[in-house]
Amino acid sequence: MNELYYEHYNLSDHHTFQLSSRCRYFYPADHESHIPTIFNFALKKNKPVIPIGTGSNIIFREYLDAVIMPLRMKNIAIISNANIDKTQALLKISAGYSWHQIVQWSLQNNLYGLENLSLIPGTAGAAPIQNIGAYGVELSDILHEVIGYQPSKKIWRTLSNQDCQFKYRDSIFKHALRHDFIITHIILNLTHQFHPNLTYPPLKKYLSHHYENNNWSAQDISHAVCAIRNQKIPNPNKKPNAGSFFKNPIVNQKTVLQLKKKSPQMPIYKVKANVFKLSAGWFIEQCGLKGYQKNNIAVHTDHALILIQTGSANGTELLDFSSWVVDQVYLKFNILLTLEPTIYPDAIYNQA
Numbered sequence: 344m345n346e347l348y349y350e351h352y353n354l355s356d357h358h359t360f361q362l363s364s365r366c367r368y369f370y371p372a373d374h375e376s377h378i379p380t381i382f383n384f385a386l387k388k389n390k391p392v393i394p395i396g397t398g399s400n401i402i403f404r405e406y407l408d409a410v411i412m413p414l415r416m417k418n419i420a421i422i423s424n425a426n427i428d429k430t431q432a433l434l435k436i437s438a439g440y441s442w443h444q445i446v447q448w449s450l451q452n453n454l455y456g457l458e459n460l461s462l463i464p465g466t467a468g469a470a471p472i473q474n475i476g477a478y479g480v481e482l483s484d485i486l487h488e489v490i491g492y493q494p495s496k497k498i499w500r501t502l503s504n505q506d507c508q509f510k511y512r513d514s515i516f517k518h519a520l521r522h523d524f525i526i527t528h529i530i531l532n533l534t535h536q537f538h539p540n541l542t543y544p545p546l547k548k549y550l551s552h553h554y555e556n557n558n559w560s561a562q563d564i565s566h567a568v569c570a571i572r573n574q575k576i577p578n579p580n581k582k583p584n585a586g587s588f589f590k591n592p593i594v595n596q597k598t599v600l601q602l603k604k605k606s607p608q609m610p611i612y613k614v615k616a617n618v619f620k621l622s623a624g625w626f627i628e629q630c631g632l633k634g635y636q637k638n639n640i641a642v643h644t645d646h647a648l649i650l651i652q653t654g655s656a657n658g659t660e661l662l663d664f665s666s667w668v669v670d671q672v673y674l675k676f677n678i679l680l681t682l683e684p685t686i687y688p689d690a691i692y693n694q695a
């Protein structure tokens with residue numbers, strides 16, 4: 344058993360925004376069997392446990408009076424299942440495995456379905472939390488099951504795709520199982536036959552422009568996604584950030600019609616009947632905030648949805664800045680943007 348934990352530990356290297364932050368205890372889980380032990384430790388110390396991957400969707404405030412538990416298990420294997428037909432394969436991956444390495448592993452093994460999700464930072468274990476998605480594909484399209492530990496009941500559970508209640512950047516892990524499920528493995532359902540998903544116009548445009556014929560392979564799609572992302576999305580190692588800072592608002596038709604009257608050029612994406620997705624980045628841009636900087640935080644010059652750290656900031660400074668951005672959008676459009684990353688320790692105490 345791993346007995347190793349650290350006290351008053353510096354967290355700035357454990358989240359991609361790299362804010363100045365410390366925690367009371369830092370206790371890594373290198374095997375799933377360590378998890379109940381770490382919860383018992385936290386119970387004795389009367390502290391909450393916060394599981395983390397690479398911290399690419401987390402904002403840490405200055406001090407966390409908690410046990411931070413990075414999940415570090417890294418295994419990947421194809422598993423057999425009598426209910427799966429021969430065109431498919433189930434891949435079992437432990438929580439600490441890097442997401443982009445999973446995509447690469449699948450392509451090297453001629454398994455398809457993940458190519459559009461290339462280069463998303465983070466780990467397997469965090470992917471179901473917000474149902475990661477990009478370029479027209481979401482984790483829920485290929486996730487078979489999630490395995491994990493429920494600390495309140497001290498039990499190990501397997502959840503089906505349906506049990507996870509996936510929605511746009513949302514899942515049961517943000518609601519009924521909020522702070523009460525540690526994901527130790529995910530099982531993905533991939534295919535041996537490649538079916539390209541080119542529903543996202545910028546992706547198709549890039550491929551048409553850079554490749555001579557239309558016979559694109561999964562590797563071509565993965566390379567194209569990486570190239571587009573590298574052009575637009577700042578590398579957190581160079582410009583600390585947490586990806587999209589705000590969620591795209593999901594609204595009904597009445598709201599769309601009201602906004603459209605004032606802003607006919609506003610981008611609108613229909614999700615289903617009477618459900619529409621708007622572009623949070625577009626709202627911020629329309630407020631004239633692209634590239635705007637206050638002290639050590641800025642709206643990125645190439646991407647209005649991404650906030651970056653430009654100097655040495657802490658969580659309070661970042662969250663004051665983001666609240667100010669939310670206010671500007673609300674005053675101009677009457678649209679309330681919500682934050683995508685999880686704020687700790689706030690999230691432990693707020694149930695909303």
Ligand code: FAD
Nearest residue numbers: 396397398399400464465466468469475476477526585586
């Ligand atoms: P963390 O940030 O460490 O954790 C995220 C949340 O999950 C936290 O609440 C944490 O407590 C919880 N958690 C972590 N591991 C576990 C576990 N094993 N069990 C239970 N809870 C856990 N997201 C997208 O959807 N699409 C994108 O295209 C995308 N692009 C990004 C680009 C950049 C540059 C950055 C910085 C982020 C981007 N993101 C994107 C957000 C982020 O990559 C994903 O949300 C990712 O899944 C987070 O993984 P992580 O390991 O870093 O999780």
Ligand code: NAP
Nearest residue numbers: 476477478479542543544545575576585586587591612622
């Ligand atoms: P983009 O292509 O500039 O598009 C801006 C927004 O419009 C995106 O958020 C996207 O929503 C939406 N959109 C564009 N075309 C769409 C279509 N045909 N159908 C439905 N929605 C459409 O986006 P980007 O910022 O460069 O990001 C590219 C992809 O990577 C997106 O899928 C985005 O979600 C993902 N990404 C996510 C993060 C994160 O931290 N969550 C960070 C970087 C990139 P969707 O977001 O729903 O796709």
